[in-house]
Amino acid sequence: MTLETYDRFGRVGIWSGALTGSAGRDAAAELEELGYGTIWLGGSPDFGDALPILDATERITVATGIISIWEQDAASVAAEIAKLDGPTGERFFLGLGASHESLTPGYTRPYSKMVSYLDELDAAPVPVPVERRVLAALGPKMLRLAAERSLGVHPYLVTPEHVAQSRAEIGPEVLLAPELGVVLDPDVSRGREVARRAIARYLSLPNYTDNWLRRGFAEDDLADGGSERLVDALYAVGDLETILARVAAFHAAGADHVALQVLPATPGLPYAEWRELAAALSL
Numbered sequence: 001m002t003l004e005t006y007d008r009f010g011r012v013g014i015w016s017g018a019l020t021g022s023a024g025r026d027a028a029a030e031l032e033e034l035g036y037g038t039i040w041l042g043g044s045p046d047f048g049d050a051l052p053i054l055d056a057t058e059r060i061t062v063a064t065g066i067i068s069i070w071e072q073d074a075a076s077v078a079a080e081i082a083k084l085d086g087p088t089g090e091r092f093f094l095g096l097g098a099s100h101e102s103l104t105p106g107y108t109r110p111y112s113k114m115v116s117y118l119d120e121l122d123a124a125p126v127p128v129p130v131e132r133r134v135l136a137a138l139g140p141k142m143l144r145l146a147a148e149r150s151l152g153v154h155p156y157l158v159t160p161e162h163v164a165q166s167r168a169e170i171g172p173e174v175l176l177a178p179e180l181g182v183v184l185d186p187d188v189s190r191g192r193e194v195a196r197r198a199i200a201r202y203l204s205l206p207n208y209t210d211n212w213l214r215r216g217f218a219e220d221d222l223a224d225g226g227s228e229r230l231v232d233a234l235y236a237v238g239d240l241e242t243i244l245a246r247v248a249a250f251h252a253a254g255a256d257h258v259a260l261q262v263l264p265a266t267p268g269l270p271y272a273e274w275r276e277l278a279a280a281l282s283l
Helices: 003-009 021-034 047-056 074-082 086-090 110-123 140-149 160-170 188-204 206-214 228-234 240-253 271-280
Strands: 012-016 038-042 061-065 092-097 133-135 179-184 235-238 258-262
Touching: 021 038, 021 047, 021 271, 038 047, 038 258, 047 061, 047 074, 074 092, 074 110, 086 092, 110 133, 110 140, 133 140, 140 160, 160 240, 179 188, 179 240, 179 271, 188 206, 188 228, 188 235, 228 235, 235 240, 240 258, 240 271, 258 271
Parallel strands: 012 038, 012 258, 038 061, 061 092, 092 133, 179 235, 179 258
Antiparallel strands: none
């Protein structure tokens, strides 16, 4: 990865599926002011969700985390990206993922679908450059594809050990930008309950559960809302010192950038936690 690309992403960013409407624009402007390097628009956003965030900011990188290759066709996405001008276009990165069978009608052969989608991006009248796209890869085949045909990898719900194994798979020059779920609460038991609510929907998705089983977890870890071992491995739960230590562990394992998904105990955007983390991280 070039120094210029490193500077664009920064060492730490924010992942959120709630940055929509005027509240999302205001939040994006504050995240930029706080010094975060990248805003990741989570929850399978529409490409159009990125435009207000780009308009509301001046410097911060904006990436989709991720667009489903089943929901938005490659030709349309390429055409929309081609309309981005100048510095705004340079700040946008296209994050792509293969989604999940239970969520996607007609889902079949996700690896082949991703290959054909990348082929279509390459063949568009204005192609989406390799260096402006990242893949939500978890397994070895998709990791290798990301290394060959994109800027890098944006994995979700992973551990430092997975980060290290991914780095070994993709090599030293490929962007590795994992998401990390964070619950900033000194009451660890209470924080774990927040994390369990967040992980619940993923415990029925084989793309994630198979990956955890490959990485040393057992079927028992997936039962009853997730074992304490699983929750503690996938989420950073606790005080600031605990959160900073996990971010450092991701970087030490080979992450170039860590996308923090801050999980608040109550509904709403976690402004207080974003501010506290930014100060502690010296952004």
